[in-house]
Amino acid sequence: MAEPTKPRLVCCIGDIHGFPTKLQNLWSNLESSIGTADFNTALIIFLGDYCDRGPNTREVIDFLISLPSKYPHQTHVFLSGNHDFAFAAFLGLVPQPPDGSEFAEAWKEYEENEEREGWYKGEGYENMHLQGRRWSGKIKAKFNVAKGMDYKGSIYDAAPTFESYGVPHGSADLVRAVPDEHKKFLADMVWVHEEDDVCIETGDGIKHCKLIAVHAGLVSNQDVKEQLKFLKAKDTRVPKVDSLSGRKNVWDMPKELSETPTIVVSGHHGKLHIEGLRLVIDEGGGYEHKPVAAIVLPSMKIVRDTDDSLAT
Numbered sequence: 001m002a003e004p005t006k007p008r009l010v011c012c013i014g015d016i017h018g019f020p021t022k023l024q025n026l027w028s029n030l031e032s033s034i035g036t037a038d039f040n041t042a043l044i045i046f047l048g049d050y051c052d053r054g055p056n057t058r059e060v061i062d063f064l065i066s067l068p069s070k071y072p073h074q075t076h077v078f079l080s081g082n083h084d085f086a087f088a089a090f091l092g093l094v095p096q097p098p099d100g101s102e103f104a105e106a107w108k109e110y111e112e113n114e115e116r117e118g119w120y121k122g123e124g125y126e127n128m129h130l131q132g133r134r135w136s137g138k139i140k141a142k143f144n145v146a147k148g149m150d151y152k153g154s155i156y157d158a159a160p161t162f163e164s165y166g167v168p169h170g171s172a173d174l175v176r177a178v179p180d181e182h183k184k185f186l187a188d189m190v191w192v193h194e195e196d197d198v199c200i201e202t203g204d205g206i207k208h209c210k211l212i213a214v215h216a217g218l219v220s221n222q223d224v225k226e227q228l229k230f231l232k233a234k235d236t237r238v239p240k241v242d243s244l245s246g247r248k249n250v251w252d253m254p255k256e257l258s259e260t261p262t263i264v265v266s267g268h269h270g271k272l273h274i275e276g277l278r279l280v281i282d283e284g285g286g287y288e289h290k291p292v293a294a295i296v297l298p299s300m301k302i303v304r305d306t307d308d309s310l311a312t
Contacts, residue, residue: 007199009042010297015267017286018054026305047267048081048215053286058164080189081215082245088186089132097237106239123172130239192231199298209261216268217250
């Protein structure tokens with residue numbers, strides 16, 4: 001009698017936000033925790049937000065783009081977070097709207113925020129996606145009350161990203177400073193990733209599920225098929241993509257997914273939250289003193305960069 005097939009290992013890694021040392025420590029801890037053989041063939045899903053807040057976005061992206069050659073038997077998925085999308089938008093790397101409209105047409109919806117957020121008005125702004133302008137802008141307020149910390153340049157805290165490429169915040173020179181391989185990485189990021197068969201340990205044993213990975217989540221009161229179609233197409237007609245940057249409206253699981261057991265895994269929300277098959281993995285939130293975390297399936301084990309006991 002043949003032995004049952006061992007469930008494939010899936011690691012979902014939360015927001016990194018420009019902290020390369022945290023990323024490297026988490027990566028080492030994942031390998032130590034899982035074991036080299038299983039780790040080397042795992043599916044690794046990065047949940048987005050590689051840039052901003054932390055000290056070295058450039059080094060984080062260097063690490064990520066090195067993985068396919070260093071770990072050729074792993075499968076790597078790089079989701080776009082809202083910060084990464086905005087970075088890509090500033091560099092002119094997001095697709096043009098499929099209806100032929102100009103990005104500028106979508107600015108109007110949020111124009112009352114332009115002065116407060118100090119939207120970018122430098123070289124190349126005329127047909128830039130709104131989030132690129134917000135990302136590279138200069139916010140008037142110095143203190144972010146919601147986060148209890150100073151803003152770093154813009155509403156997105158993008159100044160450290162500019163500086164990691166050797167240019168000042170808000171400088172058009174960033175377009176020339178970012179290496180082509182980093183531009184390719186940012187252009188190739190996906191907005192959603194689906195898997196048909198991912199196993200998860202429950203009180204009743206191993207459960208076979210679909211998996212949908214998306215940075216912020218799915219809008220709970222909208223048709224899932226339509227959302228997935230929109231996300232796969234990377235449709236840039238809208239100035240704000242809820243599944244990348246939403247909050248309350250993407251927190252809950254869409255009811256229709258209860259018909260077929262489906263894991264929905266996200267980062268973005270600045271917390272670790274596991275409720276049934278809804279997984280939110282973002283313990284760090286871009287704070288220096290908080291860990292970068294990952295969840296390993298099927299075991300549901302949480303691994304952090306701070307797990308010193310796992311270090312070799």
